[in-house]
Amino acid sequence: MELNAEDEIILLLSCPDRPGLVSRITGFICDRGGNILNLNEHVDTGDKTFFIRIAWSIESSPLSLDELERAFMPLALELGAAWKIRESGKKTRMAIFVSKYDHCLQEILWRHSMGEFAIDIALIVSNHPDLKPLADHYGIDYHLFETDRKSKADVxxxxxxxxxxxxxxxxxxxxxxxxxxxxxxxRYPSRIINIHHSFLPAFVGGNPYRQAYERGVKIIGATSHYVTEDLDEGPIIEQDIIRITHKDRLADLIRKGRDLERMVLARAIRFHAEHRILVNGKKTVVFE
Amino acid sequence: MELNAEDEIILLLSCPDRPGLVSRITGFICDRGGNILNLNEHVDTGDKTFFIRIAWSIESSPLSLDELERAFMPLALELGAAWKIRESGKKTRMAIFVSKYDHCLQEILWRHSMGEFAIDIALIVSNHPDLKPLADHYGIDYHLFETDRKSKADVxxxxxxxxxxxxxxxxxxxxxxxxxxxxxxxRYPSRIINIHHSFLPAFVGGNPYRQAYERGVKIIGATSHYVTEDLDEGPIIEQDIIRITHKDRLADLIRKGRDLERMVLARAIRFHAEHRILVNGKKTVVFE
Amino acid sequence: MELNAEDEIILLLSCPDRPGLVSRITGFICDRGGNILNLNEHVDTGDKTFFIRIAWSIESSPLSLDELERAFMPLALELGAAWKIRESGKKTRMAIFVSKYDHCLQEILWRHSMGEFAIDIALIVSNHPDLKPLADHYGIDYHLFETDRKSKADVxxxxxxxxxxxxxxxxxxxxxxxxxxxxxxxRYPSRIINIHHSFLPAFVGGNPYRQAYERGVKIIGATSHYVTEDLDEGPIIEQDIIRITHKDRLADLIRKGRDLERMVLARAIRFHAEHRILVNGKKTVVFE
Amino acid sequence: MELNAEDEIILLLSCPDRPGLVSRITGFICDRGGNILNLNEHVDTGDKTFFIRIAWSIESSPLSLDELERAFMPLALELGAAWKIRESGKKTRMAIFVSKYDHCLQEILWRHSMGEFAIDIALIVSNHPDLKPLADHYGIDYHLFETDRKSKADVxxxxxxxxxxxxxxxxxxxxxxxxxxxxxxxRYPSRIINIHHSFLPAFVGGNPYRQAYERGVKIIGATSHYVTEDLDEGPIIEQDIIRITHKDRLADLIRKGRDLERMVLARAIRFHAEHRILVNGKKTVVFE
Incomplete structure (x- = not known):
């Protein structure tokens, strides 16, 4: 399949740092008729790792995405790089897992309907039937897995x-x-995005709003991160906060926090969908 | 000593909640010729505690502050209240404890010189000689306690x-x-104000900027709190945050954090100096 | 009709400042068995105007709201006050006027469904048919006034x-x-709430995002205000902002601005619905 | 003079956009032994202009800065570029113009003493003698031009x-x-940095805090911009805001605004000193 002339091609790459990386990589793109639209790079000077995201357009390309990947392979091998090349026109297929709270799902589906996300929402999975009407309203398949009927492993x-x-x-x-x-x-390394309703690493685990309320903080937060084996320890993609005062009861924290959760998760999804995130150990590089 | 006609009188009080408190307390003030300029109250509905701050002016008062306190005593006893009455004209005497970093001291002394704080800075105490020139510039006594020469208890x-x-x-x-x-x-319950260079309760203890850098958070913070026996666990007075990205190295976190520390500590001092803070267990009520 | 024991009674009042106001007003409430839950007051020292909001509960009241108003009348007259008394249980009836953009309506209807607003949304009015399906989804009457068919005065x-x-x-x-x-x-003085998609008074009139884009500002805003005869000049209820950079195109400003508009309008509606706003000439007092 | 091996070389360039720009420019650097440490680029898709900032290190360079500039000239001419090459080790020489307010000067001098700015503060110019002691404290020349003694043109x-x-x-x-x-x-195009004490373009001209107070805004701001012939109309470098409420009197706006002014101006100076700003007509591209 040939590349669509209107699409952008996006390279995400990390490798050990050394001189000449930008020039060699941009030279590769340039030699194949690419017009660079956007380039972000970063060097982690601590462990000397190089990160780059390049987006380019191709007015006339004799190469398919497969051929482009094959052509890039020798350079990638030489650099010892972790990398991927994506077309902006090929949308990331996502599944949304929900329980009973609707605010994050509502926000994602509405933004998606506005065309804000370069994704296909193919599927909604839940352990409760509550949000099926919302899925139906947007015409998205909803699969219910009732967790009390089977073992967790089976589910x-x-x-x-x-x-x-x-x-x-x-x-x-x-x-x-x-x-x-x-x-x-x-099975989904750096491909499961969670929203935690606190300013991590403060208030890990359950009931973070109650923890925040009892500690008497003056600001609450929300954190979106990739899920790893260690609960609430995955690489942080995005965070935001809102002020609270002594006047805010627990219910107010939950209400204010809902807005944070929606916004932070939406930004994380957008960054991920636009291939703007590279994982750097326990951290992320986000090329906004 | 009679009250100065230009001063405000400020009552800070907390007691178990019950009907009629505002009316009785404001009635007391009104009956003594007070004109209420500012009133803030709060009820913690969880443990049913009532908090109030009232500032009033007195055009002509036959009462001294002592007489006013004596007059208020019976009501306070009846209500089971913790309370104090202060004159805005009588400045809180403060001592600033510093080590080597100058940014917070610089900020406090400059704001004080601008008339932002209703305080007297009577004394600077340090375990290092470094900031003596700054103290001299502002004409404030500087006492050096070299901690290696004596036991900590002696110091x-x-x-x-x-x-x-x-x-x-x-x-x-x-x-x-x-x-x-x-x-x-x-010896100074709720009268020692600290600035911690993290968004508490995240990153307690030493080197919070390094902890934040290594965790890969997207936002750093600073927290001002009253000091209690439990390190970094005292009631939080004020917090603020600033965004960081993967581009920020540890030195950038420290640089950005300095600005936060200065601003947050300055706000906490102002709230304290203007008698705007009531401690509620591990939390604070701050009537901004 | 008797007052519901679970409701709060809310007084909003402004009048020329003078000594003893808080005491007299709270005394009135106290004498009628009211337990004050929340009191906010403010004095505009410029034109010496006093503003107060008091919320109280009544465990057993022999008075209806009408009787309460009649009882308060002599004091209000004496003070030369503008005032109203409301029950929290009696929801404000609102009509939402929309055109084609759905984001603000979506946000209001969703928040309303979450129980965030103490309002009844009785009616949606539009000059376009586009948002009828959304109104239908939430079961709210939708009235279409096509403005090209009649004169504006007739409509x-x-x-x-x-x-x-x-x-x-x-x-x-x-x-x-x-x-x-x-x-x-x-016909609706201080009872029409608008959302303007700029940080007023910057960028009044049409296309504020384009104006902001062309001016090269680094921050965009949104403003909710009461509508007066002077376009974009009414008393401001709430504002908020978001950072932009040179990377943001006009479409990004519009996208980011949508989030601001939703949040700012929602907060304004909540303040209004909870009787937290007093108009002070061209300004507002908002007792959050 | 040879380049110092520890310095970074920085290229700032803008030109009409066309394919292959990044590759050709990075190739030029690479061919001369440069190791790119940081690259930011931006395309204004409206008027198809390309902006780039590249910072690189040179371990061993046979070229002086002059030779480097001469070598780059042909490419720059071909591209129709506005450009400059700078060494990070060669500090920008700045003069600070002040009147009577000390907060911005204080902030700049303190940050400079902390090593935050890659600048030499060579000179302070004022139309008042008030801030001479502060200049003396930091050992910087202070020149007083009393504007009432001569014509403005002469001064x-x-x-x-x-x-x-x-x-x-x-x-x-x-x-x-x-x-x-x-x-x-x-005489100093894009080389005069001003701080305006409002959120431009709101409240141009005199007394912006009074204007803001009288308009009843809920947020105030500060704006740093390059000075052009049109007052308050120059390209904006940086802005920030702080919330205010009805409780804030004019004096509070001035106090809160001081903090904004200091912070915003300091950030603008840092961006400028680190050669991070390109002017794009009435706008700026700031590569943070």
Whole structure:
């Protein structure tokens, strides 16, 4: 399949730092008729790692994406790079996992309907039937896995099969109140996005708003991160905060926090969908 | 001593909640010729505690502050209240404890010179000689306690004697790199203000900027709190944050954090000096 | 009709400042068995005007709201006060005016469904049919006034009749792309809430995002205000901002601005619905 | 003079956009032994202009800065570029113009003493003697031009001569209460940095805090911009804001605004000193 002339091609790459990287990589693109629209790079001077994102357009390309990848392979090998090349026109297929809270799902579906996300929402998975009407309103498949009827391992096996069947690339946990097993998580490395309703690493675990209320903080936050085996420890993608005062009761924290959760998760999804995130150990490089 | 006609009188009070409190307290003030300029109240509905701050002016008062306090005593006893009455014209005497970093001290002294704080800075105490020139520039006594020459207990005993001698009401730890003993702390309950260079309760203890850098957070913060026996656990007065990105190295976090520390500590001092803070267990009520 | 024991009674009052106001007003409430839950007051020292909001509960009241108002009348007259007394249980009836943009309406209806607003959304009015499906989804009457078929004066006359018929107290302009006539505006003084998509007074009039883009500002804003005869000049209720950079194109400003508009309008509606706003000439006092 | 091996070389360039720009420019650097440390580029898709900032290190360079510039000239001519090459080790020489307010000067001098700015503060110019002690404290020349003794044209002629004599590259107006003539301004194009105490374009001209107070805004701001012939109309470098409420009197706006002014001006100076700003008509591209 040939590349669509209107699409952008996006390279995300990290490798050990050395002189001449930008020039060699941009030279590769230039030699194949690419017009660079956007270039971001970063060097982690601590462990001397190089990160780059380049977006380019191709007015007339004799190369398909496959051919482009094959052509880039020798350079990538030489650099010892972790990399991927994506077309902006080929949308990331996402599944949204939810429980009973609707605010994050509502926000994602509405933004998606506005064309804000370069994604296909192929599937909504839940352990509760509550949000099916919302899925129906937007015409998206809704699969209910009632977790009390089967073992957790069995449920996850069925979920993974379903994700496979739907060709899902990325899973979004939109206030999904279940903890995924390490087995599940390792199937989607840096491809499961969670929203935690606190300013991590403050208030890990359950009931963070109650913890915040009892500690008497003057600011609450929300954190979106990739899920790893260690709960609430994955690389942070985005955070935001809002002020509170002594006047705010627990219910007010929950209300104000809902707005944060929606906004922070939406930004994380957009960054991910536009291939703006590179993982750097426990951290992320986000090329906004 | 009679009250100065231009001053405000300020009542800070907390007691178990019950009907009619505002009316009775404001009635007391009204009956003594007070014109209420500002009233803030708050009820913690969880443990049913009532908090109030009232500022009033007195055009002609036959009462001294002592007489006013005596007159208020029966009502306070009946209500089971913790309370104090202050004159805005009588400035809080403060001592600033510093080590080597100058930014917080610089900020406090400059704001004080602008007339932003209703305080007297009577004394600067340090375990290093570095900031003496700054103290001299502003004409403030600087006492050096070299901590390696004496035991910590001896140093603190001398410091407490000095604070006594200077009539100090409140101690500000402006990036003071020593931990005060419980004995010292209990002498100034809710009257020692610290600035911690993280968004508490994230990153307690040492090197919070390094902790934040290594965790890969997208926002850093600073927290001003009253010092209690439990390190970094005292009631939070004020917090603020600033965004960081992957581009910010540890040195950038420290640089950006300095600005936060200055601003947050300055706000906490102002709230304290204007008698705007009531402690509510591990939390504060701040009537801004 | 007797007052519901679970409701709060709310007094909003402004009058020329003088000594003893708080005491007399709280005394009035106390004498009628009221337990004050929340009291905010403010004195504009420039023109010596006093503003107060008091919320109280009544465990057993022999008085109806009418009787309470009648009882308060002599004091209000003596003080030369503008005032109203409301029950929290009696929801403000609102009409939402929209054109084609759905984001503000979506946000209001969703928040309303979450129970965030103490309002009844009785009616949606539009000059376009586009948002009828959204109104239907939430089961709210949708009235279409096609402005090209009648004169503007005729349309407004019909709209006013409809508002009357529905018993509407407050009108919300949720990105309504029509300018209301002075005749319409004076029928709802301080009861028409607009959202303007700029940081007023910057970028009044049309296309504020384009104006902001062309001026090269680094921050964009949104402003919610009461509508007066002077376009974009009414008393400001709430504002907020978001950072932009040179990377943001006009479309990004519009996208980011949508989030601001939603949040700012929602906060303004909540303040209004909870009777937290007093108008002070061209300004507002908002007791958050 | 050979380049210092520890320095970074920085290229700032803008030109009409066309394919292959990044590759050709980075190739030029690479061919001369440069190791790119940081690259930022931006395309204004409206008028198809390309902007780039590249910072690189040179381990062993046979070229002086002059030779490097000469070598780059042919490419620059071909591209129709506006450009400059700078060494990070060669500090920008700045003059600070002040009147009576000390907060901005204080902030700049303190930050400079902390090593935050890659600048030499060679000179302070004022129309008042008030801030001479502060200049003395930091050991910086202070020149007083009393504007009532000579015509404005004469004063400016003397000031320009002084700037010439001190080898000044950039002028910072740190709350300087005089308006510079077009003649003066055109001598330092995009090299005069001003701080305006409002969120431009709101509240241009005099007394912006009073204007803001009277309009009843809920947020105030500060704006740093390059000075052009049109007052308050120059390209904006940086802005920031702070919330205010009805409780804030004019004096509070001034106090809160001081903090904004200091912070915003400091950021603008840092961006300028690190060669991070390109002017794009009435706008700026700031590569943070």
């Amino acid at each position: 996850e096996r069925d979920e993974l099969a379903l994700l496979e069947q739907y060709g899902i690339d990325t899973v979004v946990l939109a206030r999904y109140m279940q903890i995924l097993s390490p087995h599940f998580v390792e | 603190e005993r001398d410091e407490l004697a000095l604070l006594e001698q200077y009539g100090i009401d409140t101690v500000v730890l402006a990036r003071y790199m020593q931990i005060l003993s419980p004995h010292f702390v209990e | 407004e006359r019909d709209e006013l009749a409809l508002l009357e018929q529905y018993g509407i107290d407050t009108v919300v302009l949720a990105r309504y792309m029509q300018i209301l006539s002075p005749h319409f505006v004076e | 400016e002629r003397d000031e320009l001569a002084l700037l010439e004599q001190y080898g000044i590259d950039t002028v910072v107006l740190a709350r300087y209460m005089q308006i510079l003539s077009p003649h003066f301004v055109e």
